[in-house]
Amino acid sequence: MPDFANMSKNGMLTKIHTRIRSDPFTANYDLAGKELGRGKFAVVKKCIEKSTGKQYAAKFLRLRRKGEDCRKDILNEIAVLESAKLNPYVVALHEVYETSHDIVLVLECAAGGEIFNQCVGDSDEAFTEEDVIRLVKQILNGVAFLHRNNVVHLDLKPQNILLTSARPLGDIRIVDFGLSRRMDSITEVREILGTPEYVAPEILNYEPISTATDMWSIGVLVYFMLTGDSPFLGDNKQETFLNISQISVDYSEETFEGISPLAVDFIKTLLVKNPRVRATAEECLTHPWLCPVSRPHLLTTSSSSSSSSHCSSLDEPETSQSESEP
Numbered sequence: 001m002p003d004f005a006n007m008s009k010n011g012m013l014t015k016i017h018t019r020i021r022s023d024p025f026t027a028n029y030d031l032a033g034k035e036l037g038r039g040k041f042a043v044v045k046k047c048i049e050k051s052t053g054k055q056y057a058a059k060f061l062r063l064r065r066k067g068e069d070c071r072k073d074i075l076n077e078i079a080v081l082e083s084a085k086l087n088p089y090v091v092a093l094h095e096v097y098e099t100s101h102d103i104v105l106v107l108e109c110a111a112g113g114e115i116f117n118q119c120v121g122d123s124d125e126a127f128t129e130e131d132v133i134r135l136v137k138q139i140l141n142g143v144a145f146l147h148r149n150n151v152v153h154l155d156l157k158p159q160n161i162l163l164t165s166a167r168p169l170g171d172i173r174i175v176d177f178g179l180s181r182r183m184d185s186i187t188e189v190r191e192i193l194g195t196p197e198y199v200a201p202e203i204l205n206y207e208p209i210s211t212a213t214d215m216w217s218i219g220v221l222v223y224f225m226l227t228g229d230s231p232f233l234g235d236n237k238q239e240t241f242l243n244i245s246q247i248s249v250d251y252s253e254e255t256f257e258g259i260s261p262l263a264v265d266f267i268k269t270l271l272v273k274n275p276r277v278r279a280t281a282e283e284c285l286t287h288p289w290l291c292p293v294s295r296p297h298l299l300t301t302s303s304s305s306s307s308s309s310h311c312s313s314l315d316e317p318e319t320s321q322s323e324s325e326p
């Protein structure tokens with residue numbers, strides 16, 4: 001049953017449980033100087049909590065953007081983070097501060113940075129297919145959790161998927177819930193267009209969005225993680241949108257050299273125009289590409305391998321979820 005009391009009609013969550021602190025952020029944290037990243041309206045800086053010495057990422061969100069009060073958008077972002085706090089692959093929210101200009105989200109620090117850097121890196125830096133398989137399972141685990149809770153992320157892309165550490169390669173943390181919505185109450189989507197290269201065809205056609213909209217973006221993401229190429233990127237926005245609406249994708253052997261045919265098959269279940277036919281996050285988790293039994297050369301002598309032809313969505317050894325599973 002959706003929590004209607006916590007929703008506005010455009011799918012934004014409005015009720016939050018985290019206490020918004022009005023004492024100065026700088027009384028409790030030292031900025032470590034280093035900027036971790038920035039987007040259109042936010043800057044993210046590393047900081048150290050004075051009482052514990054622990055490192056966090058402080059996301060400074062401007063309360064006014066283009067002359068408009070954006071407090072509601074920020075509360076929505078906080079509410080989504082709260083709703084996913086039981087999932088290990090969604091970044092954890094530690095504290096929230098408010099000043100006259102900003103709201104500061106104190107987040108778990110994902111010290112390995114954006115996966116983007118290792119999608120386009122030199123061959124010794126770039127992900128192997130085995131790395132991608134492990135990370136994609138984690139992304140799907142996080143996104144399946146959001147979808148079970150009726151939340152769509154709507155901005156899944158390599159800049160919003162971070163790593164706990166880069167070397168050795170750590171685990172995934174999904175960030176940036178600025179565009180996220182409750183999917184059962186969205187009436188207007190025209191204003192929440194994501195990043196062109198990752199946008200699904202239904203968004204371009206002003207058709208209803210759904211959890212399948214995120215699954216399209218995951219298809220684009222996996223293509224990029226494996227090949228280093230953005231499948232729909234054109235010379236300009238119009239060309240990119242045309243490539244998307246025509247589903248013009250290069251699946252040539254040249255592009256996928258050294259990558260298993262199962263990986264290509266996996267991507268093809270996601271880059272499907274009709275959102276109702278597109279694979280769901282749960283279905284993706286049982287795709288043979290992600291199952292050890294389909295990749296016998298990877299089987300070790302340990303007893304961790306599954307004997308069924310489908311893999312469990314919870315075969316991540318480090319995952320301990322106490323959410324209520326369906």
Ligand code: ADP
Pocket residue numbers: 036037038039040041042043044057059091107108109110111113114159160162175176177178
């Ligand atoms: P925006 O909504 O402006 O895109 P994001 O939440 O995506 O804001 O943050 C911008 C960038 O800051 C990210 O792409 C990432 O590089 C960095 N960043 C965000 N959150 C964290 C975090 N918890 N740990 C480390 N870096 C982060």
Ligand code: MG
Pocket residue numbers: 039159160176
């Ligand atoms: Mg972002």
